[in-house]
Amino acid sequence: MQARLVYAGCIALWLMLSALAALSIASRSLLGAEQQFNNQSQQLSEQLKQRLLTNETVLDSYATFSAMDHRGEARKKHPFVLQLLRRYPQITALAHIERVPADELSDYSQQLRREYGRAYHLRGFDDAAMASPGQEAYFPLMFAEPQSKSNLRLVGRDAWQQPQLREALQDTLNSGRTALSRQMKLPQGEPGYALLRGIDNHLSSNLQDLQPRHFAILFIRADSLLPAGFNLPTGMELRIHHREDAAAEGEAGVLHLGENRASALERLLFPRLETTQQLGGNGQPLRFTLSWQQGWAQIGLFEWTVWLMLSLLLGAGLAAAGYGFVRSSRLRRQRENQLFHLANHDRLTGLANRNLFYDRLQHAISRVDRSGKRLALLFLDLDRFKPVNDTYGHVAGDRVLQLIAARIQEVVRDEDTVARIGGDEFVILMEDVESNREADKVASRLQQAIQQPYQVEQHRISVGVSIGTAYYPEDGLLIDELLAVADRKMYGNKQAIGRQAEAVD
Structure with a gap:
């Protein structure tokens, strides 16, 4: 989700920067067009004034000749x-x-x-x-x-x-x-x-x-x-008329040259340049109006190419920056998750450690207080595990612990929490327990699963397990009280198993 937001932000920023770049390039082009418009207006004004002066000079010459x-x-x-x-x-x-x-x-x-x-x-x-x-x-x-x-x-x-x-x-x-x-x-x-x-x-x-x-x-x-061979750029219009005549397009008495074919979008986005000048003084009272609706045509191929290259560079830069940010964020989250996992899980078995188990047990107690249901705490201690380390070595012992953790997870429910809180000690948190019988069944299946032999390399290893169960809130309201009750019942179970073994011998 965060990556999508980052990429969406990069796209939005790219669009905004591209638009600003287009505006800057278009402004430069329009500034050149405005200068061209001013030059055209000045040149046209001078030529028209010269033509009017010529006409008046010819009339004066003819009048003088006629007087003679x-x-x-x-x-x-x-x-x-x-x-x-x-x-x-x-x-x-x-x-x-x-x-x-x-x-x-x-x-x-x-x-x-x-x-x-x-x-x-x-x-x-x-x-x-x-x-x-x-x-x-x-x-x-x-x-x-x-x-x-x-x-x-x-x-x-x-x-x-x-x-x-x-x-x-x-x-x-x-x-x-x-x-x-x-x-x-x-x-x-x-x-x-x-x-x-x-x-x-x-x-x-x-x-x-x-x-x-x-x-x-x-x-x-x-x-x-108009001067001989006079042509207007595309979109520019010229209207020459007597000062007493209407200047509207299509009115009689208006000399109109050029055509404005700008679209509604061009009229909305681009400025319209217009200038009106008086000509001829009082003797020849003419007025000319020069207008030019700017449009896409004023932005040349070079400007479009520059904008496209700049837009592509901006897109590539933002894409690289966005990818780098997302990758850095992902790596940071992975490191944080890894550190959290290491701080809250047993490195050997991958089960929850004592810190995470206490935290989940506290949250479970809070939920039970609100819902009125019960929870069970199963305390497991392995029997005959010390001889495994002494006989087969710690590597084999560690492998046996990993296999035991896997068997425990197969027996319990997905919502139950399994934790290793000591060398050969495990605890299981069961929530929403309806009766003691439900926890007893789980304990029985755990004993059967854990007591099955383990094949570690060429060795066949067997261990036992003692289980003690405590219930909340009957056996205690605090975490330490529940663990103490479960531990005491587990030792009671271990002693019972020891007496049975002696009786068999």
């Missing part, structure tokens, strides 16, 4: 504009918006027909939408580069009627700075943003008109915000 082009030469395929489009493929179109007050709408319509044809007129931003009457001013697109069929269809469309463009225009009119629209559907049909700013018109003679009449606008694909 007061004669409208940019409506042609100007090399500068074409170079911008080739160099920055994330820009799907460069466009020009003009603010037209309501009282000048007629002049604008005539100019639009004169430059593009009679089919062109002011209309809503969508194909089927009509111009909204009653506005104080309209913001139609005058032209767009590159001059493709899809961009020509933009001419005359009122940007004010497009919700995202209207917000950006309003922001520009109020603040005078560059404004980025919320994510919208670009004229080419793909999701993107519009970046616009006012164009200073130095030739304007209307000093009271403090708001710009002309605006430069870039249409930028949403996915172009």
Whole structure:
């Protein structure tokens, strides 16, 4: 039982130490993953800021060029504009918006027909939408580069009627700075943003008109915000959105990259890393959120191998320690049992000695006092044993004593106690004795068994035995009293046998 507890404790300790080792190794791996996450976040932030700065620089360049082009030469395929489009493929179109007050709408319509044809007129931003009457001013697109069929269809469309463009225009009119629209559907049909700013018109003679009449606008694909060839590690997610747009996964207006496939167990055991940063300042109010749910994939093969080897070494060490402890405990118990046996048993016959017999007799008396039953004490003394030692030697005498002890144990019950308390003296403790007759029968069988000859080497040896019986509590209440009564009756028996032998002679 103790060995099982020791081995169970070793197994429990091994599991605990293995778990601690796994936690330590996993923490090291997760610390490296966290550093990788921080580096990825910093690198991505710098790249996104650089991309936004590039877009704003292109818009400033185009706005400056448009301000200088007061004669409208940019409506042609100007090399500068074409170079911008080739160099920055994330820009799907460069466009020009003009603010037209309501009282000048007629002049604008005539100019639009004169430059593009009679089919062109002011209309809503969508194909089927009509111009909204009653506005104080309209913001139609005058032209767009590159001059493709899809961009020509933009001419005359009122940007004010497009919700995202209207917000950006309003922001520009109020603040005078560059404004980025919320994510919208670009004229080419793909999701993107519009970046616009006012164009200073130095030739304007209307000093009271403090708001710009002309605006430069870039249409930028949403996915172009990410660096070319950008890839995320497994389990990492990136969401880029306008600060006014929802950031929840699956919401419109959110550029989402990556996928979290972590299991419920991984979400329970491993931490989730997440960072959110603002981009672009007030002019381009974007926000990106980078998250990474850690999992088993972050613990590499090397870490698993180290943990397995460490776990095996711990298991082997604990197994050896447990086996050594159990073996040491077993040997100690064996030595204790051996010492106890030597202290309480006769070395020659293996029977109980005087100390053990007294102890058992005391316990037997205590039990008899509680149960009300009787016990018998048989005192045996061998007859004609001294001549055996004198004639055949002590070795033969010792062998005879061993054979006598074996015969006594065969006669008595298993629960009876047999002890050797002297050289040729034995005592037998019989518990739960119903009557004197029961003890007398045992004494008779003992005499018959002991008086049978003994074959020791080539010698045939015979001895006799005298038996005296004492009963508790009739013959005494103390151990010494019982032994004295049994010894006196034994001597009486011995004298009777001696007189019978003399009469026969």
